[in-house]
Amino acid sequence: MLRKIYLISAFIVACLTLNQATAQSVPAANSDRTYKIFGVVWRGETEVEAGFQEYLNQRGVPYQMTIRNLNLDRGNAPGIIEEIKQAKPDLVYTWGTGTTRSILGKVNEPESDHLVRDIPGIFVLVAYPVSAEIVSSFEYPGRNVTGVAFLASIKAQINSMLAYRPFKKIAVIYDERSSNSRINVSQLEEIVPQMGLELLVFPIPKKEDGTSDPEAVPELVQKAKDSGADVLYMGPDSFITRHGEAYTAAAMKAGLPTFASTQSPLRNTRAMFGLVSDYHTLGKLAAVQAERILVDGEKPEDLPVARLSRFKLWINIDVASDLGLYPPMNLISIADFKQSQVN
């Protein structure tokens, strides 16, 4: 019934106005079915999913989207995979490196009942999709999965730090067990010296069970301060993000600003600033990929991983003023000013 009304109204609109905009809605109106999209997120829905759905709605793509939450636990994956196999959706949407790997698996992994392999996939919020072996390259994914990259280049990140203040020593505290962090640090080690700056690297010591010790983070922050660091760099590191509050509290105590490469520490901790992608825009970009797969019938293996060309400079002004590091005037009209949501 709803679909009939939609078709009729779309037809009327197309008849009334013969311009380009309505012409674009025609393929959607002509297609004879509603696309089923199955989304899996890591820790609840975010702005990315909102942007994703908003774009599809704007384009008039008939779809129905189901979203399941892993709730920070990979152990919840098998149940969801079972559900996906029964629902037989047209597209699977995954949020984050862990989610994507536990639902869609690695690029060269053999066929398995425990993974979704035969349905096209789109990933978002994966920091290093190639290193994480989700696709074989940005240009040619090498399987029926593509997605959107969300990190700004290291160079752009460092440049935005320098636009704020002429920092000299950058300290990075990271979880050695996380592949994302290892890749991130090796990139920093390559690029930071090239830009005439110094990089101080502090891996988090491990507990007896082999996992990184959260208790050690505040000490490392103080250690960084004592080594002469003037800014802390927070990479796409889920361990650090998880313990972000303690990390940034220590940073505030030491009087060090924290730069973040992802949105979540800026939103949830006392990180001072960061060059991040806008989640809503990111979701729209993913939806562009989805539309090409669903409506235009393109194959994910032919679609390169998409990148945003613009990032936003997020500044938590309350953190900046607590540190006495006011933003320079040249950034006033460029930056997005927020209040960190931590008291």
Added chain:
Amino acid sequence: MNFKAVRQERENSDIKEFLTNQKGLLTRMVLLSVVVLLIGQLAVSWFALLGFEKELSPQLSQKAQAVGNAISSELAFAVGELNIPPDQLVGVEEYFDNYLQSNKDIEYLAIIDSSGKTLFVRGIDPQSINTILTELKSNRTGNSNFETDVQGYLDGAFSIDETLAGTTELHVGVTSEHIRNQFFEMIFEILTVIAISWLVTFEFLAFYMRRSISRPIHHIRTVLAEGSRGVFANRLVERSKDEIGQLITSFNNLVQDLQIKYNDFVFEVVELKHAQIDDSIGRKIARVREKFDEKFILSGGRDVHSRHVVQIRVPLFLFIFSEELSRSFIPLFVSKYAPTDMILSHDILIGLPITLFMLAVMIVTPFGGGLVDRFGVRRIFLLGVLFAVIGFIGNFLTQTYYDLILFRILTGVGYSLIFVASEGWVVQNAEEHNRTASTGIFVTAVFVGIVCGPPIGGMLANRIGFEATFLISACLAVISGLIVYQVFRTDDDIHRLRRKRIVLRKEDMITLLKDPRFFSVLFFTAIPAKMALAGFIAYLVPLYLTELGHNESSVGRLMMLYGLATLSCIFISARFADLTRKYVQVVFVGGLLAGIGCIASLFSHKIGISDTGAVVLAILALGFGHAMIMTSQNAMILMVAGNHADTIGRATAVSAYRVFERTGMVIGPLVAVALIAQFGYHDAIAGFGVIILTLILLFMLIMTISKSEIGENQSLYTPER
């Protein structure tokens, strides 16, 4: 026959009387229309300028206001929303510098807090800003309308933070000079347009008045004067159908009627004579008829055409104007296309098209005379227009440096053909009694073109670009050709030739060059004058003025001064030289003036003249100097040539002189390139001065030593045959 001599004398006195009257009518008509035009233009311009001051000045400050608003709202956001204390704002200096860099008309930016303390300041030197700000603080009634004038700056104040303690303000300063400059630029453009439209109106009015009214009336009067002496034989030929044409038709009918009646009368008289038996009566009748024939001439007349030298004036002016349009920007235009990967220096590549243009003129001109003799003025003029139009359109479509040069050369060929054709027309149609006036018409047409071309061309180039300006040149040249096509008749001019073909032989040239006075007039006055014209005016001035920051309009306007100076001085100096016969001295003074005017640029800074001022001074000095040199030089060369009248012939000597003289135009740009490479633009001007001055001193020396009899009994425009 005595009768004829008397008749001739009466005719001459009639013509003289007529000419003075004609001058009165023409002058009155032209002056009246020009005055009316001028009053109208001045009134309109005045109101336009008033409007400009009222409407545009605030608009100029509106830009500063927009910048002030933008900066102050960002500052207010930083202070008000982000709670950054005004004195702790970060990176304000770089931030201000960014704005100052992209808004050249803003002179300073400053933040003053509620206590009047200057927190941040950027712009002109700190000392002047401090005095301005001190004065501002004592008078804190600033607003954002840029109405507060402090020490030549208009200050606008924008609030960025209001607290109980007071207001923190952003101050934006613009110079009132900037606005004033724009205002003057506009006044200059308006005045230029008025002056030029005035000159052009004058040219066209004079042309049509002479052609359609005064000339036919002159002919009617001549024929009527003949009628009063009993000559009713001549017919007036007039093509026009206007009132004058109708008058002439009725006049021709009258003459025709008279002739028919006279024929009837003669027939009757002959019949009467034959009817007589008495021989003595027959003889009496025959004597009466003879007497009648002595008093009245009714047959065997000629057709009187309405032809005059002045007819060439408008087409020649239009063509010179079209060529001069590009004068102010040719070097810039060339440098746009000049290749950078050549062995020759960039400067030489820029000068080369000017040199080759002049070379084309120099080579074609001697042949042009022969062509005009064979094919007539009209055909050669039209051929010249064809060449020039192809050249102009070619330059409009220019793609590479090489086709640019090719089409400049074609324009040069056209230019020389048109020049020779026009000269030929003047020579063919000038009458003995008004040779001076005829030459004057020719010179005026050329110089009015030289005055009007560069400023208008500059304004056009500034607005529509170099290439499109060439298209306008092409259109003007076409119009000039159309006028010649319409007004001139092919069959008219060929059989009226009075000139003999001049052949330049090698031995004659050697003889001439061996004459120290011919040599020194040529090499020490004529060639340097032409060299300065092509090297300084046509090459150095546009390049240097552009480097000094003038736009094409402004360059054209300043170049116009050369033509204006020459035009204003040429007739006075000609008359003076003719009256006093001090040709050598006039040339010497002209050379001194030009030389010193150029050398003065060396001391321009010491006497407080700007670089532009020094260029203007040199342009004016060259203009006046050239006028003096040109007029007297002509007379001198005629006289020097007179010494060889028996062996070589005066005409040959003069034309040899003309050919040699043009080498100055060819080497001019190259001399300029060499001087600029050695001394830079500014001191190269003085370089020209030194060359001119040295040579003019040599000239004077040789003239004094060789004790010429120049000036004894020759006049300036002695017929040159």
